[in-house]
């Protein structure tokens with residue numbers, strides 16, 4: 001059984017889910033529907049964030065979402081998520097999605113996304129999360145970069161929350 005340690009490492013948040021592309025999951029071109037992938041991404045990322053927060057989390061934003069290759073019926077879809085950054089109550093989760101050929105085992109990256117989750121208490125108010133222990137040079141660099149991305153997202157949110165950002169006002 002997986003041991004829940006006292007340290008709050010990136011590795012302790014790591015999640016991998018697997019799906020098979022069924023015909024009902026496809027778009028008009030017969031390839032995997034992007035909205036389906038987004039749901040799988042959101043669920044895997046939420047589990048990674050909840051592992052770090054040790055409690056309920058909500059999705060605050062999803063960005064840097066790139067669909068790089070189509071995925072076909074019968075292929076496996078592997079969703080890998082891990083917490084890349086934690087601030088006070090918010091966490092960034094990086095998600096990579098791979099397709100896997102069921103017969104050869106060949107894998108290719110198909111989708112990438114960054115999500116921000118906020119840990120919440122019983123009233124739905126933001127709740128503090130533990131500090132994230134970064135271990136490898138990659139994790140440390142990504143943490144620093146994520147801190148800059150957080151600042152950009154907060155600027156975006158401020159712009160979207162401004163009364164002048166209302167769609168009717170924008171077109172006035």
Ligand SMILES: CC(C)(COP(=O)(O)OP(=O)(O)OC[C@H]1O[C@@H](n2cnc3c(N)ncnc32)[C@H](O)[C@@H]1OP(=O)(O)O)[C@@H](O)C(=O)NCCC(=O)NCCS
Nearest residue numbers: 057058059060061087088089090116118124126153154157
């Ligand atoms: C996310 C939410 C809890 C934030 O609550 P809030 O009262 O606005 O909180 P604050 O302004 O104090 O921000 C709290 C944290 O969220 C982060 N945050 C808030 N909105 C964000 C956004 N759009 N993108 C990235 N981070 C965001 C802030 O940076 C802050 O992080 P920190 O505590 O680590 O410094 C609230 O906006 C909410 O409930 N949104 C709806 C969530 C939802 O329904 N998701 C879909 C279903 S899960």
